[in-house]
Amino acid sequence: MKVLLIKDVKSLGKAGEVKEVKDGYGQNFLIAKGFAKAATNEVLRKYESDKKKEAENLRFELANLEKLKEELAKITICITKPVGANGSLFGGVTKDEIAHALKEQKGIELDKKSLECDTIKELGVHEISAKLGHAIHALFKLEVKGE
Numbered sequence: 735m736k737v738l739l740i741k742d743v744k745s746l747g748k749a750g751e752v753k754e755v756k757d758g759y760g761q762n763f764l765i766a767k768g769f770a771k772a773a774t775n776e777v778l779r780k781y782e783s784d785k786k787k788e789a790e791n792l793r794f795e796l797a798n799l800e801k802l803k804e805e806l807a808k809i810t811i812c813i814t815k816p817v818g819a820n821g822s823l824f825g826g827v828t829k830d831e832i833a834h835a836l837k838e839q840k841g842i843e844l845d846k847k848s849l850e851c852d853t854i855k856e857l858g859v860h861e862i863s864a865k866l867g868h869a870i871h872a873l874f875k876l877e878v879k880g881e
C-alpha cells in the first residue's frame with residue numbers, strides 16, 4: 735500500500751514523502767493515527783496544489799516584508815522626553831514607547847519584541863533595528879528631543 739506521509743515518522747520518513755508500506759501498518763497505524771493518507775491520485779494532487787499555494791503565500795509575504803523594510807529605511811520618528819538640569823533624560827526611551835510612537839506617527843505597527851535596542855538614555859538621533867521575520871531586518875531612525 736502506498737501512503738503520503740503528513741507528519742514525520744521516525745522509522746519511515748519525512749512529511750511529504752510517498753512510501754510503500756504493508757497494508758496493516760498503513761491502515762491501522764499510519765492512517766488511523768493521522769500520520770499519513772492513502773496515496774491516491776486525488777490526495778497527491780491536493781498535496782501538490784497546497785504546496786504551491788504555500789510557496790506563493792511565502793513569496794507574497796516576503797515581498798511585503800521587503801516593501802516594509804524599504805519604507806522603514808526612509809522614516810525618522812521623534813520622541814520628546816523631560817530633561818534634567820545636567821542635560822540627561824529622566825528615565826529613558828523604551829521599546830514600548832518606540833513601537834507606540836511608530837504606530838502613532840507613521841501608522842506602522844510593529845511588536846515591541848521585534849525591536850532590537852536597549853533603553854535609550856541620551857538625546858540625539860539613534861538607529862533602531864527591527865526583526866521583521868524570515869531573516870529580514872530593517873533600520874529606522876529615532877530622534878530623542880528634550881522638553
